[in-house]
Every structure is written in structure tokens, then in C-alpha cells.
Amino acid sequence: MNLPPSENPRVLLTNDDGPPDARESPYILGLYRYLTGWDVKVVLPSAQKSWIGKAYHIKEVTKGKYFYPKEDGSGETSNKSRPLKPGELAEWILLDGTPATCANVALHNLYPDQIDLVISGPNLGRNTSSAFALSSGTIGAAMSSSLSKVRAVALSYGIVIHPTPPTYTEPAHHLGGRIIKHLWHNWGEDVDGLRNGEVDLYNVNIPLIEGLLSDESLKIYWTRMWRNSYGRLFKNISSAPPRDPQIVNPAGPDAPTGAQVGVDGNAEEDDSVGDLLFKWGPEMAGLISPHLSSLPVGSDGWAIHQGGVSVTALRASFGEPHGPQVLDPDTVLWKLKL
Numbered sequence: 005m006n007l008p009p010s011e012n013p014r015v016l017l018t019n020d021d022g023p024p025d026a027r028e029s030p031y032i033l034g035l036y037r038y039l040t041g042w043d044v045k046v047v048l049p050s051a052q053k054s055w056i057g058k059a060y061h062i063k064e065v066t067k068g069k070y071f072y073p074k075e076d077g078s079g080e081t082s083n084k085s086r087p088l089k090p091g092e093l094a095e096w097i098l099l100d101g102t103p104a105t106c107a108n109v110a111l112h113n114l115y116p117d118q119i120d121l122v123i124s125g126p127n128l129g130r131n132t133s134s135a136f137a138l139s140s141g142t143i144g145a146a147m148s149s150s151l152s153k154v155r156a157v158a159l160s161y162g163i164v165i166h167p168t169p170p171t172y173t174e175p176a177h178h179l180g181g182r183i184i185k186h187l188w189h190n191w192g193e194d195v196d197g198l199r200n201g202e203v204d205l206y207n208v209n210i211p212l213i214e215g216l217l218s219d220e221s222l223k224i225y226w227t228r229m230w231r232n233s234y235g236r237l238f239k240n241i242s243s244a245p246p247r248d249p250q251i252v253n254p255a256g257p258d259a260p261t262g263a264q265v266g267v268d269g270n271a272e273e274d275d276s277v278g279d280l281l282f283k284w285g286p287e288m289a290g291l292i293s294p295h296l297s298s299l300p301v302g303s304d305g306w307a308i309h310q311g312g313v314s315v316t317a318l319r320a321s322f323g324e325p326h327g328p329q330v331l332d333p334d335t336v337l338w339k340l341k342l
Contacts, residue, residue: 013120013188015044016110016149020053020103020141021128023096024077028052031126031161031173033077036094038177045119046096047110049103049141054127055284058104058144066101066109103145111152121188122149125159126180132162132209132304132314133230135291143207143318150204150320155191157184162211162308175216183208183224183315192317204320209304210313227314230305232291232298239285242278 017036021029029052036046050069072092073079085095097114099106103124111119124145131140146156159180192203207229215222299306304314330336 012042013155014118015039015042016107016115016119016122017044017046018103018106018110018122018124018145019048019127020056020124020145022049022051022053023071023079023098024073026077028128030128031177033073034173034177035123035126035159035180038181039123045110045115046094047106047114048096048098049106050098050100053103053141055139056102056141056144057139058147059102060105060108061101064101066099066105068097068099068109071096071098103141104148107145107148108152111149111154119154121184122146122154122156123159123184124149124156125161126176126210127158127160128163129160130162130209130211130308131158131160131207132308133232133291135232135234137207137229137318143205146205146207147318147320150198153199155188155199155202156205157187158205158207159184160207160209162209164211164213168212172212172214172216175221176210176212179216179221179313180208180210183210183313187315194317194319196319198320203317205318207304207316207318208313209308211308211311213311215311223310223312225302225307225310225312225314227302227304227307227316228300229316229318230299230303232294232305234291235287237284237286238282240279240281241283241285242281 017032017039019029019032021032023029024033032046032048036044048071069081069083070085071079071081072088072095074091074093079092080089081098088095097110099109101109107122107124111122122145124142127140127142131137131142137143140158140160142160143158146158149156161176161180187206193201194203195201197204210216210222213222294305294309296306296309299309304316307314
């Protein structure tokens with residue numbers, strides 16, 4: 005039974021970047037601190053799970069551990085729940101599953117009927133446009149939650165400046181928290197929504213830019229999703245020179261270069277491997293830095309390009325063109341012979 009919107013919600017916090025880590029998951033602990041006035045449970049993937057969408061592990065047994073973060077993000081893990089030790093902030097749970105798996109397990113196994121709102125993020129990198137959103141583990145966890153008829157918000161921080169000044173992070177948490185609280189108390193309507201005619205989920209993107217430091221902060225726009233496309237996402241690394249690592253980025257689309265990892269390029273020395281060896285190495289320039297003329301006014305990509313925050317209401321479904329309501333089944337029956 006969900007609490008009325010006038011009350012503070014019971015929150016599940018999850019992400020696709022994993023537990024606190026300076027390079028791959030730098031924002032989860034800060035947002036948690038900002039939300040501690042609410043009743044917050046935290047269930048995260050045990051490792052980086054970006055670009056995995058709303059996938060679930062169905063053959064593997066999902067294993068978990070309890071995690072006890074400290075102020076610096078470090079912390080002990082335990083196979084069993086235990087009392088907090090001095091300096092530990094809370095008890096979190098880490099699962100070796102996908103973000104969507106974490107959300108579903110949390111809602112139905114760990115905290116059944118105890119969660120009113122799922123917050124997925126903050127993601128390291130933007131999740132604007134259909135090209136990114138359809139692959140986003142951050143949005144995937146939020147969509148998984150909305151399919152369980154629980155309100156959900158996906159929150160992402162767009163990386164615009166490399167390296168990002170650390171002074172931008174705390175204002176982003178405050179702005180993100182205020183937006184989420186506003187959405188909770190003013191949740192939108194959608195006659196086709198899964199839950200009581202409500203919007204299924206929201207996708208929020210905040211660019212980490214200097215404007216966060218001003219008294220006015222950033223402009224916030226209601227947006228629609230920019231429909232775009234991408235090309236090559238993988239590189240053939242079978243012909244890489246020996247011991248010349250291929251650089252790939254396992255984190256978000258505009259994550260800092262510091263989050264990159266090396267992949268050994270020596271596989272071609274093994275005759276059993278052959279020449280069909282591909283590694284993640286996307287060409288993203290047109291998506292990260294598009295020309296303004298390609299961005300529809302009012303889209304999430306346009307808002308980020310303008311230095312604003314995008315807030316996009318989404319449905320937990322593949323989009324369909326709007327059409328007339330079907331009253332007579334015979335009107336949609338194929339009458340041609342193939």
C-alpha cells in the first residue's frame with residue numbers, strides 16, 4: 005500500500021555503476037547522504053553494469069552480500085547482516101546481478117510492500133536520447149520498477165567538463181533531490197499508465213556545469229526524448245599489435261577518460277582465436293556533441309545542449325504511434341492473403 009503523496013516516501017536507491025568508487029561510481033554515496041531524511045534502502049549491482057538496459061540474469065543464481073559504507077565510500081562486506089560498527093553509515097546490499105535484477109529482487113524479495121519510490125542513479129554520464137536510453141542500465145532499473153507498479157525516477161549527471169570540478173557534485177545532488185521531491189508530490193497523469201493512470205517513470209538529466217554554483221542554479225525543462233541513432237559500437241581488435249591494449253570505456257557514454265580500462269591486444273597470437281574478435285569501442289561524437297540544428301526544441305538532448313536540466317515522462321513500454329481506439333476487432337484484422 006503506497007503512502008499518500010503528502011508523506012515522505014519509502015525509497016529504494018539503486019544504480020548501474022555499482023558501489024562507491026572514485027572512477028566508476030562517484031555519485032551514489034553523495035545522493036544517499038542527501039536523501040537520509042527519507043527512509044532509504046540501498047540495493048546495488050556489486051560491479052559496473054552500464055549499457056545493459058533492462059536485462060535480467062535468468063540462468064545464473066544471483067548472489068549478494070551486505071555492504072557497510074563509510075564516509076569515504078570504502079566499507080566491509082559480509083555474508084550475513086550484522087550491527088553497524090563505528091564509522092559505518094548504513095547497511096546496503098550488493099547483488100551480482102543487473103540493475104533491473106537489483107530493483108526486482110529488492111521490491112519483491114528483500115522489501116516487499118515496503119517501497120514507494122525507486123530512484124535509479126545518479127548515473128555517471130547522461131542518459132538523454134533514445135540511443136542511450138534504450139541501452140541504459142539506470143533507466144532499465146527504473147523501468148523494471150515501474151513494471152512492478154512502483155513509481156520510479158532515473159537520475160543521470162551529464163559529464164560536460166573533463167575533469168569535472170568536484171565543487172559541482174554537491175549542488176547536483178541538491179538539485180536532483182529537489183526535483184525528485186517535487187515529482188513525488190506532483191506526480192503526473194497518464195491515462196495509459198500502469199499504476200492508477202499515473203506516469204510510469206521519469207528520466208532526469210542534470211549537466212555538471214558551472215551554472216550549478218549560481219544562486220539561480222540551472223533551468224529545468226519538461227522534455228520529450230530525442231529520437232536519434234548510432235553507428236559502429238564495436239572495434240575489431242584481432243589485428244591489434246602485440247601488447248598494445250585497446251582502450252574502451254565501461255561506464256556511461258560521456259564518462260571521464262579516467263574510467264577507461266585496457267584490453268589485452270595479444271589475442272591474435274593464439275591461432276584458436278581467429279580474426280573475429282570485437283571489443284566495445286563506440287563512435288559517439290555525434291551523440292555527445294551534436295550540432296544544435298539536429299536537436300528538436302523541447303527534446304532532452306536540446307535541454308542538455310542549452311545547459312539545462314531535462315525531465316522526461318516515460319512509459320514502461322516500447323513506443324507506439326498514436327492511433328484510434330479499437331472498438332471493433334474486425335477493423336484490425338488482416339484481410340489479405342500472404
